[in-house]
Amino acid sequence: MTLRVYNTLTREKEPFHTIEEKKVRMYVCGPTVYANAHVGHAMSALVFDIIRRYLQYRGYEVRHVMNYTDVDDKIIQRAAAVGKDPFELAQGYIDQFDEHLQDLNILPATCKPRATAEMQNIIHFVQSLIDKGFAYEVDGDVYYRVRKFGPYGKLSHRNVDEMRSGVRISVDDRKEDPLDFALWKSAKPGEPSWQSPWGAGRPGWHIECSAMSMAHLGEQIDIHGGGNDLVFPHHENEIAQSEALSGHPFATYWMHNGMLQFSGEKMSKSLGNLVTIEDFLKDHPGDVLRMMVLNSGYRNPLTFNDEVIDQAQKALERLQSGIKTAQPGAEGAPAASLEMLAAQNKATQEGFETCMDDDFNSAGALGNLFDLVRVINQARADGATDEQLQPAQQTLVNLSGVLGLRLQSAQQEHAADAFIDMLVSLRSALRTKKEWALSDRIRDELLEQGVVVEDSAKGSTWHWK
RNA sequence: GGCGACGUGGCCAAGCUGGCAAGGCAAGGGUCUGCAAAACCCUCAUCACGGGUCCGAAUCCCGUCGUCGCCUCCA
Structure with missing residues (x-):
């Protein structure tokens, strides 16, 4: 160590x-x-x-x-x-x-x-x-x-x-x-x-x-x-x-x-x-360039072109997916799922440090972070609650922060949050009545404002893009 | 010409004091779904080429080819 x-x-x-x-x-x-x-x-x-x-x-x-x-x-x-x-x-x-x-x-x-x-x-x-x-x-x-x-x-x-x-x-x-x-x-x-x-x-x-x-x-x-x-x-x-x-x-x-x-x-x-x-x-947001830098060894030449920029942007979104909230109506994940989450949380923490200790191998460290994202998302899909996801998400945010990535910004509160909650809730009511045209319009217009609405069987969630 | 680095799947890229080839993007198939999106599951490489060392090499040594950097201002 x-x-x-x-x-x-x-x-x-x-x-x-x-x-x-x-x-x-x-x-x-x-x-x-x-x-x-x-x-x-x-x-x-x-x-x-x-x-x-x-x-x-x-x-x-x-x-x-x-x-x-x-x-x-x-x-x-x-x-x-x-x-x-x-x-x-x-x-x-x-x-x-x-x-x-x-x-x-x-x-x-x-x-x-x-x-x-x-x-x-x-x-x-x-x-x-x-x-x-x-x-x-x-x-x-x-x-x-x-x-x-x-x-x-x-x-x-x-x-x-x-x-x-x-x-x-x-x-x-x-x-x-x-x-x-x-x-x-x-x-x-x-x-x-x-x-x-x-x-x-x-x-x-x-x-x-x-x-x-x-x-x-x-x-x-x-x-x-x-x-x-x-x-x-x-x-x-x-x-x-x-x-x-x-x-x-x-x-x-x-x-x-x-x-x-x-x-x-x-x-x-x-x-x-x-x-x-x-x-x-x-x-592009500054974090996109940081992601490009992180994804390769600092001593090696770094490829810079539109395709790679786009890939970095997507990778950032992937990382961000790990901190999304629990599914609506989540009732808790099965024990096996939670055990896996805890195990990965620990493994990621250790793997991250091992990589960074080795001449700041940030690409390897990132790999560990993505492993954690996958397991967090699995747990969420299995019905994990916010409380159950929290420790692993905390690790994700902390370690991303060590690399200088601002994952938490997506969770920051906006003044408009309450209004968006209201719109999404109204839209849910429309969906129950199968008013698809109107509910799709609300979703599209919110997206134009940078709000992504995602539907699932048990309800809808939203997050800032 | 001198010194040095690098060459891993369609793209980016980790691994390189040797022991079953990380991860991201893209692609194909599936689950979910009114649609969409997201997420989840599955599939996708023997590591430029040729020798050598070793029980065993992407990882060490030699050679070849290729790319790049410094030798002048440069992050």
Whole structure:
């Protein structure tokens, strides 16, 4: 019964141990905010939300930091292109992303730092690397001395010498080595910049994460996460920066989610084959995307297309069917049926945890939930009362909640409930008189309002769609 | 060219420190029903291909083919 986590660093599932007892420090790379976020960004946020929720379920206190990179070349270019202030542009995308996270039922990160608000930390970090001999300044730019950091390449399992041949001829021959990367870039006219010991400039791409992680979580953290396209060079460089400075291992576990596949290719800004979160949420509830993510391993590529979206929607309805109320006039299920229900309730609870303990196998965990749904529905069909169904339904709602699915929303009370009860009751009276035309009309019109009426031998029930 | 991942029924997908192939969707048949919907029951795979190891492999090893990712900005 121990949690095991796949670590990109070792390429193995390892037992999960935290630096501090029962506390998890987790840093997840957020988006660079220069355009509308797409569903791939949402996938990553969902994956780490699910991981976080399960860790909390397991009794860990999770300190979760997700950053916004709000200064970089693309933001500046884009701002110039649309004639906007870069900060304003970034702020707009940050606000929008925050809203998306909420719609997707993603728990807000404990802390959401942004690069522009941490400039002193970043400058201090760079200066310390210079002081330690891991970085050098040339004409207002500062570069990281890659070869000075012995373990460079340990995350992406690359060899510095083999890498060299693959590097394109460096345009910038002021660098000591083509492998060296920028920690600080001097400002060109018109660009946003900050004063530093090396003149006006802005941070390079990787340094902000190292600096913010250290500022908000300390020198050593438990989990560092992001999409697997960040393994190299971003995370490799973060390791180089952070470990050169602190002299300690940066993160114990490096976790990476697979890429979302759109028509056989990775969905990405550069390929231009993207579906924005905004567009997706226009047509589908957020839980549909979560269901898609849950239904496959987080490290594997996720197939994204209309058919799969539809399947996820249906799966969600299936899960939802488990929490429907007892049949009208239910008089209790036979003992054998109730025993099976109790047994499955227990089996699901255990199976769920076993799966999630195995590197967050959410697809397996979901399978257990569906097994429980089937047995609950069997019991209901056998005449189980609400009281008899309740414990198993409670498990279903609780565990779905651990995955971040909002099953209970269908049970929330609406102001209109009493009126619907009345309409359904009137309709029942009509049905007794075989007034089919009118009763069908009531059913159809209620459906248009999002109310599903279901008839059975002993009466009718209804629920929100 | 270098490094890595993956290839399971019509679709999505779990299982991969070896021991009778989860689950969801779709499809077909049935029960229930005025109709509809829902629910329930039944049916539906030997795991890309070829070798090897083993009493035994979807799970381990080698090879082939295919798909994808990183090596440049990228969740």
